[in-house]
Amino acid sequence: MRYLFQRVVQNDKLWTGPSSGRLGSRSDGGYVVTHGFAHEDWNFRRDVCADGHIYGYMYYEPKQPEGDFNIAFAAYDKGIGWHLAGFYEQASFAVNGANFPLALVRQRAKELDELDALGHIGGAYKGQSVIQKAKLLSDELKMYRWRVRPENIKPLQVRVAVPSEIIGGPGKHYTRPTEIAPAQWDQLRLLAHDYENRLPEDDYSDGGNLEFPEGELIQKTHYRRERNKTLVKEAKAAFIRKHGRLFCEVCHFDFESYYGRMGSNFIEVHHNLRPMHTMDTATVSKISDLAMLCSNCHRIIHRERPWALVEDFRKKLLIAKRAKT
Known part of the structure; x- marks a missing residue:
């Protein structure tokens, strides 16, 4: 061989x-x-x-x-x-x-x-x-x-x-x-x-607050592990208090600036340290574990395995942009 x-x-x-x-x-x-x-x-x-x-x-x-x-x-x-x-x-x-x-x-x-x-x-x-x-x-x-x-x-x-x-x-x-x-x-x-031979996962069924629904049976299990929605709201609120608005932490896209009222208070929330599907029911997430990403960056960061941390992904994006010029 x-x-x-x-x-x-x-x-x-x-x-x-x-x-x-x-x-x-x-x-x-x-x-x-x-x-x-x-x-x-x-x-x-x-x-x-x-x-x-x-x-x-x-x-x-x-x-x-x-x-x-x-x-x-x-x-x-x-x-x-x-x-x-x-x-x-x-x-x-x-x-x-x-x-x-x-x-x-x-x-x-x-x-x-x-x-x-x-x-x-x-x-x-x-x-x-x-x-x-x-x-x-x-x-x-x-x-x-x-x-x-x-x-x-x-x-x-x-x-x-x-x-x-x-x-x-x-x-x-x-x-x-x-x-x-x-x-x-x-x-x-x-x-x-x-x-191998795995169907692509729908990571964004609800606009980004949940990750990895993989079919009806697994999805039911997943919802028991879903990211606490109060935590998501608190993470967004903390981000607004710090920066004054919601924007992508990688490319800085601002939904409200681009879409007006339709994009108000919208951003996708990404777990930066561990994928949701690897967590057990005892896992405790913190606001600092979550990152704000636009839909494009969120999908691209999930295209590769293993996933890059947001900071590393930002560096990869800069390198990719320089390579195009």
Whole structure:
């Protein structure tokens, strides 16, 4: 068994389909900038070929392509670092690529056509019919060369940050699939264990005062642990006494300033020290444990595991903004 760490492009559909808005972006460069999509956008789509396997995109040919591979897929953000997308286990390298059914290729072509209609597709695919897009995709099937059983793909439903002590160094060192040690693989699998095949959590059902309802039964348990609403009110009141208004502690967005009366007294309340779902009934929260966040910052801070503290998240945001300029 060989172990690889492979970079994939940024994707907001969890690598089950192409994302919109990437044409001309700076997030990944290369093909995605000129075309608006990347072939690995479908790497965790459970579309199966006639032989019962899934085929993931792979432009690179290993020096020794024989045998089985365990592959950790990750995206890289210059301002934040690596975050895991998911895994292939016991994959093999198919030299001749995939043989997708025509219906499957056309379905993917339709997805590109929908982005094209929005102005998000470029290169050879721009302005082409669905049939022509399907032909272009068919010409690329020889590059879909990671062959894996459906049960051996392990997608992650949240972004899991990779500590630098596991995969260190700048992102450019991993623009090609890189062999890693079995111990590194084990660390990555342990890091992501709790987030495999899990549906995204609805953290904001009531506008931000509660976190982690995960279905009816668990939600009932959750409500016994819910953050004391009196504490939330007191935290907001204390914040107003200190600052004179409610605003996001990361980006300083003020709902009332922007929305007027509709945004009065609105802010999302985030538990800065421990996630609500990890607390037992004996846990006591303090006002100082809570942070005021706008809806955008609240959602972004919850996209990665493990979560950053608000102060660390603020620093990451500053680094990300500098990287864009």
